[in-house]
Amino acid sequence: MLDHLDSAAGWVQEHALVPMLWQLGLIQWEEVSQGWAVFAIYGVVQVVATYSICVPLEIWRPVERWPDTRAVVTDVIYTLVSRVGILPLVTFVVFYQVQVELTGFLVDHGWVQPTLERVLPGLLGHPLLVFCLYVVILDFSDYWRHRVSHVIGWWWALHSLHHAQRQMTFWSDDRNHVLDDIIAALWFGTVATLIGVPPLQFPILVLVLRFLESLSHANTRVRFGWLGERLLVSPRFHRAHHGMLAAGRRSANYGAILPVWDIVFDTADFSREFVPTGDPTGSEALATGGYAAQQWAGVRRFTAALAPQPAAARKGVQ
Numbered sequence: 321m322l323d324h325l326d327s328a329a330g331w332v333q334e335h336a337l338v339p340m341l342w343q344l345g346l347i348q349w350e351e352v353s354q355g356w357a358v359f360a361i362y363g364v365v366q367v368v369a370t371y372s373i374c375v376p377l378e379i380w381r382p383v384e385r386w387p388d389t390r391a392v393v394t395d396v397i398y399t400l401v402s403r404v405g406i407l408p409l410v411t412f413v414v415f416y417q418v419q420v421e422l423t424g425f426l427v428d429h430g431w432v433q434p435t436l437e438r439v440l441p442g443l444l445g446h447p448l449l450v451f452c453l454y455v456v457i458l459d460f461s462d463y464w465r466h467r468v469s470h471v472i473g474w475w476w477a478l479h480s481l482h483h484a485q486r487q488m489t490f491w492s493d494d495r496n497h498v499l500d501d502i503i504a505a506l507w508f509g510t511v512a513t514l515i516g517v518p519p520l521q522f523p524i525l526v527l528v529l530r531f532l533e534s535l536s537h538a539n540t541r542v543r544f545g546w547l548g549e550r551l552l553v554s555p556r557f558h559r560a561h562h563g564m565l566a567a568g569r570r571s572a573n574y575g576a577i578l579p580v581w582d583i584v585f586d587t588a589d590f591s592r593e594f595v596p597t598g599d600p601t602g603s604e605a606l607a608t609g610g611y612a613a614q615q616w617a618g619v620r621r622f623t624a625a626l627a628p629q630p631a632a633a634r635k636g637v638q
């Protein structure tokens with residue numbers, strides 16, 4: 321399958337991107353566009369796979385039904401921009417390029433790059449186990465990125481865009497401020513580089529993780545059972561994170577893939593049922609504006625959070 325994806329990317333590069341770059345006088349960007357094409361094709365596969373599984377689940381057992389779904393259309397735009405546009409580019413430029421350069425630099429200086437197999441030699445010859453460990457480590461780091469983004473005022477101002485949606489569906493996973501996306505990609509890419517994820521495994525890793533994250537936003541009453549909900553983040557578990565908070569209740573369920581971090585660090589709440597979502601503290605533009613209006617409202621909230629103000633107002637939502 322990977323070969324087919326690479327050939328599809330090659331076709332897009334040869335027949336669409338290279339002629340376009342020649343026309344625009346930007347042929348020096350050929351290598352970047354080739355990298356983007358590979359990762360964008362992975363993005364398309366991600367969207368199609370997620371759509372084919374989540375849509376039937378949302379039709380089968382929806383949590384909510386809405387007469388007007390314009391706000392969901394904006395989330396679809398987020399998904400396409402993020403998975404086929406920006407994310408592949410950032411993934412290639414930041415992660416792939418940096419890792420190739422870093423490996424070259426280390427080899428030139430006679431050093432070896434740290435990888436999980438070097439730290440734990442017992443893992444050599446067990447690629448599937450190594451892949452699972454990558455997932456566990458990256459998910460652990462993502463738990464903390466997400467949790468900290470709720471605590472720091474300016475970061476919450478950006479992340480609150482993700483929480484503003486009152487019509488949460490599997491499309492809502494990518495509903496993020498572009499600055500928040502860039503921070504997340506840098507965070508993820510840095511940890512992936514430190515643990516030595518091979519560049520060619522990176523897209524497969526992202527494919528698996530992002531599918532599970534989309535599923536956790538789905539508008540469906542699917543349950544994983546008592547044990548299943550403790551092993552894998554379910555739509556019910558993540559909806560509780562997006563749920564509007566009753567007075568005195570703190571935010572919970574920060575995990576993206578594995579609920580174990582919430583259990584260990586005492587932020588898990590399995591008691592909340594399928595609650596309404598949204599952020600009453602945000603502006604209407606953040607909730608129901610179009611893509612550009614939401615991004616702009618996010619910038620305004622971000623700059624307001626950075627402006628000098630009383631300590632209480634600087635705090636995020638914990």
Ligand SMILES: [Zn+2]
Pocket residue numbers: 466470479483561
């Ligand atoms: Zn959050």
Ligand SMILES: [Zn+2]
Pocket residue numbers: 482493537558562
């Ligand atoms: Zn979410």
